[in-house]
Amino acid sequence: MIMSDRPAIYVIGGTCGTGKSTVAEQISRKLQESNPRIEFIEGDLLHPAGNIAKMTHGIPLTDDDRWSWLEKVADASFEKSKEAGSCIVTCSSLKKSYRDFIRNKHPQARFQFFILYGDKSEILNRVNHRASHFMKADMVDSQFNDLQLPADDEQDSFVINVTDQSVNQEVDEILAKINCRYYTID
Numbered sequence: 012m013i014m015s016d017r018p019a020i021y022v023i024g025g026t027c028g029t030g031k032s033t034v035a036e037q038i039s040r041k042l043q044e045s046n047p048r049i050e051f052i053e054g055d056l057l058h059p060a061g062n063i064a065k066m067t068h069g070i071p072l073t074d075d076d077r078w079s080w081l082e083k084v085a086d087a088s089f090e091k092s093k094e095a096g097s098c099i100v101t102c103s104s105l106k107k108s109y110r111d112f113i114r115n116k117h118p119q120a121r122f123q124f125f126i127l128y129g130d131k132s133e134i135l136n137r138v139n140h141r142a143s144h145f146m147k148a149d150m151v152d153s154q155f156n157d158l159q160l161p162a163d164d165e166q167d168s169f170v171i172n173v174t175d176q177s178v179n180q181e182v183d184e185i186l187a188k189i190n191c192r193y194y195t196i197d
């Protein structure tokens with residue numbers, strides 16, 4: 012087995028309220044133990060102001076709202092991964108076409124998608140219980156309507172169940188997949 016020399020980008024996706032930021036922060040801390048240069052990019056910070064305004068007012072984003080944001084996510088994460096060998100980014104990546112767009116933007120990199128998935132009732136519960144976040148419960152239905160979970164034809168993508176696992180269990184599951192992939196030839 013050898014280590015791949017393509018930079019690796021770990022995308023933590025899923026609908027609002029699945030725990031993307033919470034899980035991604037912990038994963039980056041774990042990975043930084045062996046490589047302090049690995050960075051975590053909060054994908055929500057790359058949205059244009061207009062997208063945040065729409066979501067704050069309970070208006071779901073369209074494909075056209077998302078393309079320029081997805082491009083920034085792909086570009087920013089690729090740049091960081093070239094510096095450190097890998098990086099972590101949160102990005103909902105709800106549709107297959109979005110994941111394809113990101114993959115195809117930088118074929119020199121190895122993107123892996125971890126799509127966190129929780130039952131709608133659990134997600135509503137989480138969104139209702141967090142304070143001062145722009146994404147409110149009225150957006151949950153539209154997020155589930157747009158969600159296309161990866162199927163077998165997306166071998167770089169995994170669905171992580173977040174309904175009945177703790178954050179630590181989710182982090183361990185993702186790290187196991189990252190480590191396993193990192194040391195294989197591709």
Ligand SMILES: Nc1ncnc2c1ncn2[C@@H]1O[C@H](COP(=O)(O)OP(=O)(O)OP(=O)(O)O)[C@@H](O)[C@H]1O
Binds near residue numbers: 025027031137173177
């Ligand atoms: N098992 C779990 N896994 C992840 N998050 C959990 C879990 N249980 C509870 N939470 C809580 O769910 C809430 C949502 O998490 P977080 O804000 O990280 O989600 P998110 O996907 O980044 O949300 P958004 O995309 O809307 O910003 C947080 O308050 C987090 O602590």
Ligand SMILES: O=C(O)[C@H](O)[C@@H](O)[C@H](O)[C@H](O)CO
Binds near residue numbers: 027077103146
């Ligand atoms: O694609 C989208 O509709 C958006 O990225 C949303 O998913 C939010 O940015 C994120 O989840 C924060 O609540």
